[in-house]
Amino acid sequence: MRPPGAPPPAPPPREQTNAVRDIIPLSIRTSQFWNLGASFKDGLPFTPWAAELHRQRVAENSKDNPDAHCLPLGLMQLHMHPQPRKIIQTPGLIVILYEAQGGIRQIFTDGRPLPKAADVQPWWYGYSVGHWEDDTLVVETTGFRDDVWLDIDGSPLTESGKMTERIKRLNFGTLQTDVTIEDPKAYTKPFTVRVTHRLLPDTDLIEFICTENDRSGPHLVGK
Numbered sequence: 232m233r234p235p236g237a238p239p240p241a242p243p244p245r246e247q248t249n250a251v252r253d254i255i256p257l258s259i260r261t262s263q264f265w266n267l268g269a270s271f272k273d274g275l276p277f278t279p280w281a282a283e284l285h286r287q288r289v290a291e292n293s294k295d296n297p298d299a300h301c302l303p304l305g306l307m308q309l310h311m312h313p314q315p316r317k318i319i320q321t322p323g324l325i326v327i328l329y330e331a332q333g334g335i336r337q338i339f340t341d342g343r344p345l346p347k348a349a350d351v352q353p354w355w356y357g358y359s360v361g362h363w364e365d366d367t368l369v370v371e372t373t374g375f376r377d378d379v380w381l382d383i384d385g386s387p388l389t390e391s392g393k394m395t396e397r398i399k400r401l402n403f404g405t406l407q408t409d410v411t412i413e414d415p416k417a418y419t420k421p422f423t424v425r426v427t428h429r430l431l432p433d434t435d436l437i438e439f440i441c442t443e444n445d446r447s448g449p450h451l452v453g454k
Contacts, residue, residue: 264311267382267424281387281417288385296380301441303332303355306372306394307381310410310426317436325361325368330436338370345373353377353390370396381412389416404430 261269268275277285288295298304304312314330323341328334338359351358351374358374372394379388388394392414399407406428413421 262311263382263424264308264313265383267307267384267386270424271422275386276419276422277386278415278417278419284387285385288380293383293385296383296385297355297378298332298380298383301332303334304329305379305381305388306336306356307388307410307412307424308383309334309336310408311382314439315431315434315436328436330439332441333439345371348373348390355379357394366399368396368398370394370398372396387417388412388414391416406430 263269293299298308309316309329309331312329312331316330317328319326319328323339325338325340327336327338329336334356336356336359338361340361340363342362343360345360346358353376354374355376357372359370359372361368361370363369373392375388375390375392375394377390379392380386381388392412395411395413397409397411401407408426408428409423410426411421411423412418
């Protein structure tokens with residue numbers, strides 16, 4: 232109640248119709264899946280070029296992320312992705328089937344070296360070779376395209392990048408992967424991110440056909 236003769240309270244300010252509202256919870260934006268540098272005190276060690284590119288992508292609400300256009304995700308996004316994957320191991324080849332975007336990755340373990348950059352066509356997932364160091368599978372990958380996104384925000388990886396994964400089974404249900412990323416075009420020094428996966432028993436992959444009935448394109452307008 233207000234005293235007699237007192238003026239009525241001012242009405243609450245009206246929301247601006249052109250205001251941009253962030254519909255993504257802060258808890259997600261600060262996850263490594265969304266922002267790979269979230270666990271680093273000073274963020275990722277971007278070069279000036281990569282920092283500006285990252286800023287532009289964030290400002291545009293990641294509208295050009297390949298995942299939003301039914302294109303293959305970067306390997307780091309696949310590591311963090313909540314959809315499952317299946318690992319098939321043979322004596323000379325490991326195949327990983329990703330439910331996300333129906334991705335297929337090959338890791339050659341037959342002793343071949345990494346190819347020279349001039350000898351390979353750039354791929355979304357790069358070209359991977361692996362070897363065992365005791366109980367740890369070490370996978371080296373080069374030959375990336377020049378427009379890989381490491382996370383949803385758009386931390387870049389270029390054709391000069393290299394990814395080294397050290398994959399270890401901690402126990403029956405836990406797989407630990409330390410991923411070291413080197414890219415002199417995008418980062419001033421290498422950095423390492425740890426990912427932990429758990430076993431999903433009695434499950435199987437399902438079809439993932441991204442472009443089926445996809446109507447999201449007109450809505451990916453950024454800001």
